[in-house]
Amino acid sequence: xxxxxxxxxxxxxxxxxxxxxxxxxxxxxxxxxxxxxxxxxxxxxxxxxxxxxxxxxxxxxxxxxxxxxxxxxxxxxxxxxxxxxxxxxxxxxxxxxxxxxxxxxxxxxxxxxxxxxxxxxxxxxxxxxxxxxxxxxxxxxxxxxxxxxxxxxxxxxxxxxxxxxxxxxxxxxxxxxxxxxxxxxxxxxxxxxxxxxxxxxxxxxxxxxxxxxxx
Amino acid sequence: xxxxxxxxxxxxxxxxxxxxxxxxxxxxxxxxxxxxxxxxxxxxxxxxxxxxxxxxxxxxxxxxxxxxxxxxxxxxxxxxxxxxxxxxxxxxxxxxxxxxxxxxxxxxxxxxxxxxxxxxxxxxxxxxxxxxxxxxxxxxxxxxxxxxxxxxxxxxxxxxxxxxxxxxxxxxxxxxxxxxxxxxxxxxxxxxxxxxxxxxxxxxxxxxxxxxxxx
DNA sequence: ACTTGTCCTGTCATGCCGTCAGCTTACCGA
DNA sequence: TCGGTAAGCTGACGGCATGACAGGACAAGT
Numbered sequence: 179x180x181x182x183x184x185x186x187x188x189x190x191x192x193x194x195x196x197x198x199x200x201x202x203x204x205x206x207x208x209x210x211x212x213x214x215x216x217x218x219x220x221x222x223x224x225x226x227x228x229x230x231x232x233x234x235x236x237x238x239x240x241x242x243x244x245x246x247x248x249x250x251x252x253x254x255x256x257x258x259x260x261x262x263x264x265x266x267x268x269x270x271x272x273x274x275x276x277x278x279x280x281x282x283x284x285x286x287x288x289x290x291x292x293x294x295x296x297x298x299x300x301x302x303x304x305x306x307x308x309x310x311x312x313x314x315x316x317x318x319x320x321x322x323x324x325x326x327x328x329x330x331x332x333x334x335x336x337x338x339x340x341x342x343x344x345x346x347x348x349x350x351x352x353x354x355x356x357x358x359x360x361x362x363x364x365x366x367x368x369x370x371x372x373x374x375x376x377x378x379x380x381x382x383x384x385x386x387x388x389x390x391x392x393x
Numbered sequence: 394x395x396x397x398x399x400x401x402x403x404x405x406x407x408x409x410x411x412x413x414x415x416x417x418x419x420x421x422x423x424x425x426x427x428x429x430x431x432x433x434x435x436x437x438x439x440x441x442x443x444x445x446x447x448x449x450x451x452x453x454x455x456x457x458x459x460x461x462x463x464x465x466x467x468x469x470x471x472x473x474x475x476x477x478x479x480x481x482x483x484x485x486x487x488x489x490x491x492x493x494x495x496x497x498x499x500x501x502x503x504x505x506x507x508x509x510x511x512x513x514x515x516x517x518x519x520x521x522x523x524x525x526x527x528x529x530x531x532x533x534x535x536x537x538x539x540x541x542x543x544x545x546x547x548x549x550x551x552x553x554x555x556x557x558x559x560x561x562x563x564x565x566x567x568x569x570x571x572x573x574x575x576x577x578x579x580x581x582x583x584x585x586x587x588x589x590x591x592x593x594x595x596x597x598x599x600x601x602x603x604x605x606x607x608x
Numbered sequence: 609a610c611t612t613g614t615c616c617t618g619t620c621a622t623g624c625c626g627t628c629a630g631c632t633t634a635c636c637g638a
Numbered sequence: 639t640c641g642g643t644a645a646g647c648t649g650a651c652g653g654c655a656t657g658a659c660a661g662g663a664c665a666a667g668t
Contacts, residue, residue, distance in 0.1 A: 185615090192614055194665085214519050216431050221655060230617050235657060292518075300515045303507075303574050304429050310578060338605075341595070342588035348579055349572055349592055356571030357564055359518050363525060364563055373557040377564055380556070384599040390553075400645085407645060409634080436624060445648050450626060 185236050199237045201227045206244050211293035215245075215300070242301075249298050249312045252291050256316040259287060263323035268331060268383075274391035277379040281354065284320070285375070288358030295359060317355065321347045328386055337388050350385050354378065400451050414452045416442045421459050426508035430460075430515070457516075464513050464527045467506050471531040474502060478538035483546060483598075489606035492594040496569065499535070500590070503573030510574060532570065536562045543601055552603050565600045569593065 183196055205226040209218050218241060224231045238244040262283040266276040288295060301309030324347035331337040357364065357378060364374055383391045398406040398414065406414060420441040424433050433456060439446045453459040477498040481491040503510060516524025539562035546552040572579065572593060579589055598606040 195615060219655065232617060296515065296518045300511065302578065303511045342592055345584045345588045345592040348584055349568060349596055352571040352575060353564060353568030356567040360567060369560045369563055373560045377557055377560040381564060381600050385596050388605060390603060404645060410646060447648055
């Protein structure tokens with residue numbers, strides 16, 4: 179798909195090179211989960227990977243470039259999130275189940291990738307198009323599916339005409355992403371996971387169908 | 394309240410010192426809105442303020458320390474957001490107006506302070522308690538007020554018993570904050586501000602009262 | 609063993625960080 | 639008016655990360 183992996187100076191990377199490259203990415207990923215992005219230094223990543231800073235610069239232009247790589251990989255994996263919405267029935271009990279599973283799956287994905295997602299979020303918020311694109315790639319799949327769902331319900335007259343499907347879907351997805359990235363915050367606050375999820379599901383259901391769920 | 398302003402080495406700052414200090418804070422604030430947090434260097438801030446790096450370190454332990462200062466100030470100002478919720482009536486047309494004004498005020502505050510809020514968000518997400526506390530301070534005022542509103546409605550039997558007021562309020566506020574910090578993103582996406590706000594207001598209304606608004 | 613192309617590292621110039629000693633400036637009491 | 643004292647500022651320095659390069663190590667094929 180991506181063709182050959184290349185070094186910064188244009189050579190094609192062989193088996194050994196790719197292994198080193200991957201190791202650097204892995205170590206960077208670990209470092210991001212244990213220390214603030216701002217404080218991640220090339221020299222630390224290199225040391226952790228048992229190599230030298232110069233090697234790092236052979237494969238990546240800078241730390242940001244490497245982060246983008248990791249993020250891209252995650253985004254590809256994250257496209258599966260569509261499955262949480264596509265082909266779902268939002269009426270009756272099935273609707274409530276759909277909402278619950280969407281929340282569950284989304285929070286889980288976020289928890290698994292929180293370190294990278296944080297950095298992506300910051301980059302996107304700061305206006306960096308590359309990060310923004312990646313964020314889109316992840317959220318788009320879910321948002322587009324949700325948008326479609328709302329449109330369908332609207333066509334059937336089950337949702338008010340003055341609801342903008344895209345804005346509604348986008349807001350709900352943004353909410354899920356926000357809550358997901360502050361999960362620990364909610365906990366420390368006294369809101370338990372167990373209460374949080376049903377509430378999010380309720381909001382999702384209300385937003386999409388405009389009605390209270392039948393459980 | 395905070396007593397005297399002190400330099401890092403313990404001296405009390407006089408009029409001139411405080412002016413310099415403030416100038417450094419102002420310049421830092423500007424730089425944060427024009428370039429990524431990661432790239433803000435002490436030397437640039439100092440140059441911009443017409444002083445030397447050493448002076449910066451006289452007033453702040455590091456860049457983060459100075460950012461915390463700015464954020465603290467903003468948080469104090471942000472406590473006014475409570476006014477958007479407190480003493481509001483969530484029934485009938487008044488309820489819709491309350492939701493609209495909450496959304497409006499919230500987005501506006503976020504837009505005015507987006508550069509700092511981005512950094513605060515990142516710090517909080519990375520687990521830094523000092524940033525987390527500041528974020529709380531801003532969101533808490535709104536969240537607590539909203540929580541109370543939900544509790545009241547619940548007491549009157551107008552909201553389902555199985556809704557957790559805190560979780561609901563927290564989720565809604567998180568949504569508002571998330572959408573606010575990606576306002577530009579929504580725009581670039583094809584969702585206009587004009588559609589976004591009513592939808593957010595609708596979600597807020599639905600979440601708090603459990604019912605569609607009467608406009 | 610020799611060649612070829614990949615892979616890694618020692619080294620170096622550059623630039624920012626964070627600290628200190630010491631100079632300048634403002635204020636105040638005699 | 640004149641020191642004295644504390645506040646305010648900066649030049650300079652060791653230390654470290656960055657990013658570039660050239661050359662050595664290594665694997666694979668001949």
